Amino acid sequence: AQSVTQLGSHVSVSEGALVLLRCNYSSSVPPYLFWYVQYPNQGLQLLLKYTTGATLVKGINGFEAEFKKSETSFHLTKPSAHMSDAAEYFCAVSRGDFNKFYFGSGTKLNVKP
Amino acid sequence: DAGITQSPRHKVTETGTPVTLRCHQTENHRYMYWYRQDPGHGLRLIHYSYGVKDTDKGEVSDGYSVSRSKTEDFLLTLESATSSQTSVYFCAISESPLAGGPDTQYFGPGTRLTVL
Numbered sequence: 001a002q003s004v005t006q007l008g009s010h011v012s013v014s015e016g017a018l019v020l021l022r023c024n025y026s027s028s029v030p031p032y033l034f035w036y037v038q039y040p041n042q043g044l045q046l047l048l049k050y051t052t053g054a055t056l057v058k059g060i061n062g063f064e065a066e067f068k069k070s071e072t073s074f075h076l077t078k079p080s081a082h083m084s085d086a087a088e089y090f091c092a093v094s095r096g097d098f099n100k101f102y103f104g105s106g107t108k109l110n111v112k113p
Numbered sequence: 114d115a116g117i118t119q120s121p122r123h124k125v126t127e128t129g130t131p132v133t134l135r136c137h138q139t140e141n142h143r144y145m146y147w148y149r150q151d152p153g154h155g156l157r158l159i160h161y162s163y164g165v166k167d168t169d170k171g172e173v174s175d176g177y178s179v180s181r182s183k184t185e186d187f188l189l190t191l192e193s194a195t196s197s198q199t200s201v202y203f204c205a206i207s208e209s210p211l212a213g214g215p216d217t218q219y220f221g222p223g224t225r226l227t228v229l
Contacts, residue, residue, distance in 0.1 A: 004155075006155075009153070032215050034217070036220075041223075042222065042223075043117075043203060043220035043221055043222045043223055044156075044203070044205075044220040045220070046217050046219075049217060051215070090155055090156065094215040095215075096215040098144065098161060098163050098169070099144050099207045099209070099215045099216055099218065100146075100158060100161060100171070101146075101156075101158070101205075101215075101218055102158075103148075103155040103156040103157070104155050105153055105154055105155040106155050
């Protein structure tokens, strides 16, 4: 069975500070991992994904994530937060069967001026 | 943006009434999905389709049915709505899994359903 854990339902950072959003997964086989962002009253938008190859993945808006198999983690980072980064972020995992995704419960990022 | 529309965008209904939500895509993608989003639960898969007339249950399928008679349309039906089905419903689409792994899912704008 797949499960995804996002530590911290709410994270608050100051503008210009490092953003770190945590995602851990449980899987008996190598997973495929995704981060999505959701702005208020909108659908989800892909930030980045890891399928195979390089374990450090760069995405849109300056975000990146590193797949660490030994830690079963795929944490999302951004060196310097911007006010426009305030949104809810979802980590998702898939094994590829029918392309089904399993989502974490989400982390709301608040960026303080 | 992927061409995905959902209708209606907002709906208020009463307990016991049937409700149908529609997802329409213009991308000709094979796979379509229905999720519900509730605070503290993220997105949970209700049903999915891997082709015309090919559908299967997700993790929270009780009380829901789906149909896909055309590639572009995927309907979600609540046969007899209950207050526990008050939620935001999202449709997603994707192409077939790639040789190196699954393909990205693209999401519609969502439907906010309130069951009184």
